[in-house]
Amino acid sequence: MTAPRGPAPGGLAPGDASPGSRPAGAIDPRGPRFAAGMTSLVLAAVVVTGSWWLLALQALLFATTVALGPGRGPWGLLFRRVVRPRLARPTWWEDPAAPRFAQLVGLLVVGTGLLLVAVGVPGAAVGSAAVALFAAGLNAAFGICLGCAAYRVLLRLRTHPAAA
Amino acid sequence: MDPVSSRLLVLLVVVLAVVLVGGVWRAREHRRGRQAFAPPASDPRRRPLVPPTETAPVGLDGLGRTATLVVVGTRSCSDCARTLALLRREVQDGEDVLVHHVLAEQAPGLVDRFEVRTAPTVLLADAAGDVIGVHPGPVDADVARQALVELSAGRVPFGAPAAGTARAAVVDR
Numbered sequence: 001m002t003a004p005r006g007p008a009p010g011g012l013a014p015g016d017a018s019p020g021s022r023p024a025g026a027i028d029p030r031g032p033r034f035a036a037g038m039t040s041l042v043l044a045a046v047v048v049t050g051s052w053w054l055l056a057l058q059a060l061l062f063a064t065t066v067a068l069g070p071g072r073g074p075w076g077l078l079f080r081r082v083v084r085p086r087l088a089r090p091t092w093w094e095d096p097a098a099p100r101f102a103q104l105v106g107l108l109v110v111g112t113g114l115l116l117v118a119v120g121v122p123g124a125a126v127g128s129a130a131v132a133l134f135a136a137g138l139n140a141a142f143g144i145c146l147g148c149a150a151y152r153v154l155l156r157l158r159t160h161p162a163a164a
Numbered sequence: 165m166d167p168v169s170s171r172l173l174v175l176l177v178v179v180l181a182v183v184l185v186g187g188v189w190r191a192r193e194h195r196r197g198r199q200a201f202a203p204p205a206s207d208p209r210r211r212p213l214v215p216p217t218e219t220a221p222v223g224l225d226g227l228g229r230t231a232t233l234v235v236v237g238t239r240s241c242s243d244c245a246r247t248l249a250l251l252r253r254e255v256q257d258g259e260d261v262l263v264h265h266v267l268a269e270q271a272p273g274l275v276d277r278f279e280v281r282t283a284p285t286v287l288l289a290d291a292a293g294d295v296i297g298v299h300p301g302p303v304d305a306d307v308a309r310q311a312l313v314e315l316s317a318g319r320v321p322f323g324a325p326a327a328g329t330a331r332a333a334v335v336d337r
Contacts, residue, residue: 048172134182142186
């Protein structure tokens with residue numbers, strides 16, 4: 001087949017994300033943003049209270065979402081069952097791989113904080129929660145997912161090592 | 165300062181940092197989106213979307229009667245999906261203007277020819293399938309519409325590119 005000519009038959013590329021077509025496994029992009037908002041609330045509570053067990057709860061939420069995927073994590077389920085039915089159909093769909101990686105990054109950040117708390121480092125819970133809150137807040141308020149950006153950079157480096 | 169006050173101060177600093185970084189980031193993206201299409205990188209001559217010797221990438225299913233916009237993206241790129249949805253909603257016009265989505269990993273020839281370094285990169289092709297404009301990053305719908313107006317008025321390719329200018333624009337993003 002050479003250069004395409006004539007009208008398109010309307011086929012969709014893998015990973016395509018147009019209105020009305022939901023690629024297999026794709027998620028509503030508003031779900032991760034909702035999750036980021038809820039995560040921000042928990043992390044803000046950790047920053048204000050300095051509570052290590054709240055931080056541990058957040059680590060558990062991150063771990064569950066990493067294991068089950070953004071669509072099936074606790075906040076993902078809440079979004080699907082309670083929030084999404086009240087919203088219009090999304091205009092595009094998102095691949096869950098990047099948001100899932102972002103949750104893993106969050107888990108690493110708060111996990112490190114918990115480890116430091118365990119060895120008695122003062123302010124570790126607040127410090128790690130503040131770092132995670134910055135990222136979650138950016139996602140919730142502006143739709144900027146730092147973990148997703150890191151995922152894409154890693155993917156590009158893996159595909160084109162010369163780009164490093 | 166007591167512990168509660170210091171924690172509240174930390175929270176305030178984080179909130180301010182989010183507002184500042186997010187605001188600057190979004191403003192920068194908005195400016196990028198408003199930039200006009202540049203001529204194809206490194207070679208001012210018209211270039212076919214798919215040369216006769218190549219197979220059309222998956223997703224590039226046809227040409228619009230007057231123009232074709234191709235969003236070159238990656239599977240995990242949410243900006244690509246958002247840009248595609250925006251262009252299909254706001255710019256696609258029956259069979260006159262078609263908007264396609266091509267995955268960069270499935271179109272190495274296209275990526276190489278137009279020096280795609282950013283996901284998404286939007287390519288604008290004329291009725292013959294020759295790329296006349298390249299836009300690294302998400303494009304504003306008004307910018308795309310304006311480019312189509314210029315294409316209809318025969319005001320393309322978009323001026324003679326200064327040597328290396330378009331190339332730098334693609335690589336630097």
